[in-house]
Amino acid sequence: MKEHLLLIPGTLCDERLWSHQLKNLSHVANPNVFIPNQGNSIERMAQLLLKDAPENFALAGLSLGGIVAMEVARQAPERVTRLAFLNSNPYGPRPDQLTQWDELINMVKKGQFEDIVEHKLLPNLIHPSRQSDYPLTSTIRDMANKIGPTAYIQQLQAVSTRQDARESLKAIKVPTLLLVGKEDKVCPPPLHEEMAASIKHSHLIILDNCAHLSSIEQPVATTGALYNWLTL
Known part of the structure; x- marks a missing residue:
């Protein structure tokens, strides 16, 4: 039987963040997406x-999704068969x-959600060479609009509650993939190097x-890495 695989997207992202992986990993796993758009705490x-x-289940999360995945592994380690943290922060x-x-929440409440997406998020989420890639940037905008301002506030409140996960990472005993874009300014490579040093079998x-949204910036490479992780 194929292993269950849960994929958790990041802030203001939906299942489209994992579109290439959903299509191309279904022969080795049963992939499903959990969107973290409810609850105002990571816990x-x-x-x-x-x-x-x-x-x-196997569990992979990107950015906010990775932070949620760390908490899932802390709460129920016996249920998680393998872990992947993409572009994440412990x-x-x-x-x-x-x-x-707090400033972003106030901007949302003032009706400036679209300004946040356009001027504060997009410039930091993807590689400079992809800023004029319309199919990519339009997908990011569309995902943000689908998640919407109310859920965005909940996601910001949740990430504000996150606990330092570095000690709990040391307890992970399952195969773990750490993946990051070299040019990720939000969760840069040194964070992942530190996690790799703490997690056995990583x-x-x-x-x-590649910058912060690896699964859609470099979908083929990301899917290949996840395939290798799933078939260890």
């Missing part, structure tokens, strides 16, 4: 995933980040010409 998002998840929030997220991949 609650993990609880909601576990409530409806299969008894045992640290708790910094004071400057909390201030920034494998680190750094993708060239």
